[in-house]
Structures are given as structure tokens and as C-alpha cells.
Amino acid sequence: MTTKSTAAERSRAAAEPGTLVLLCLVAWLVPGAGHFWMGRRQKAVVFVIALPLMFLIGLSLQGRVFPFDFSEPLVGLAAIANLLAGLPWILTRIVDAGGGMVTAVTYEYGNCFLIVSGLLNFLVILDAYDIALGRK
């Protein structure tokens, strides 16, 4: 079990600017990894299961991983939200999946899962950042 003093020491160590950037990158790449680093393992387990699973469900519902096309502002914003999902997004881009099928009944539901998965991961990154700064 993590004691308060070790958690505080970990926060102090993570408050260095370089470490903070690394923490945010790790937290982005693997949802929940930032919390794991900061000793919040129970939270990390929930995030590492729930967020990639939401992304996977979104893909299975024929949702689309949007391209960075800012001539269509909503498409560009959706692309940023997708990107925030981290590793699931990278893997999807590598295997060229996530094309989406507009005619599928579940297309919009899929998009909703994909986008919200990324946005929730962004909140998780911010939470890990706050913990590292000792705000929580």
C-alpha cells in the first residue's frame, strides 16, 4: 500500500518540467499509465480497461477514425479527439482500420464511442498532471 509520504515524494519528483512532459506523454500513450506511475493503481486499472475498450467498441460499431481535415472544422476536431485516445489510435492508423461505414446503422454510435474515448483520456491525462503537481 502506498503511504502518504511516498506518494508526496513521488509527486515532488514528478513535478520537474521534463518529468511532467514525459508523464503526460506516457499517460496519453497508454490510458491510465500516468496514474500507475503516480501510484494510483486502482484508478489506472479502470482507465486501462475502460478507455481502450470504448475505442474498440467504437471501431466494431463501424465508427470512423477521422482524418486531420480542417477545411471541415468538425472533422478536424473529431480527429483531435480521436488522437487523444493514444495507443489505440496509433494502432488503428498503423493497420489502416477505422475507415467507418457511413451507411451502417451504428455509424454515429461508433463515432460517439471513439470520440468520447479520446476526450475521457484527455481528462485522465489532466488528472495525472494534477496529481504530479500535488494538487490532488
Place this chain on the structure above:
Amino acid sequence: MSSHFFLLIVFSFFVSAVFGVLLRDDPRQQIRTAAMMFGGFIATAIVLGWLMFPFPL
């Protein structure tokens, strides 16, 4: 997997779980917050669904 209500439940479950864990530190409070949020999602969806029922698409 194409039932609107089923997908609503799945979506609400994941979002509530993440928010519950994010907002609270104590596991009991996390479960309580997540459950309340989940109930809120479902109840709001049903109420809004009924309110929109008279309006044509």
C-alpha cells in the same frame, strides 16, 4: 449491437465508470458516484425520449 437503448446503456456504463473513478478517491464513493451518474444518464435519456415523442422528425 444495433439497439439504441443497449448502446446507450453500454456508453453510460463506461462514461460513468471513468468519471466515478476520476472524481473520487475512495472505492465506495467511486461506485456510488458512478452508479448515480449511470442512473442519471438512463433516466435523462428516457425522460427526454418521452418529451420528444410528440415531435415529428
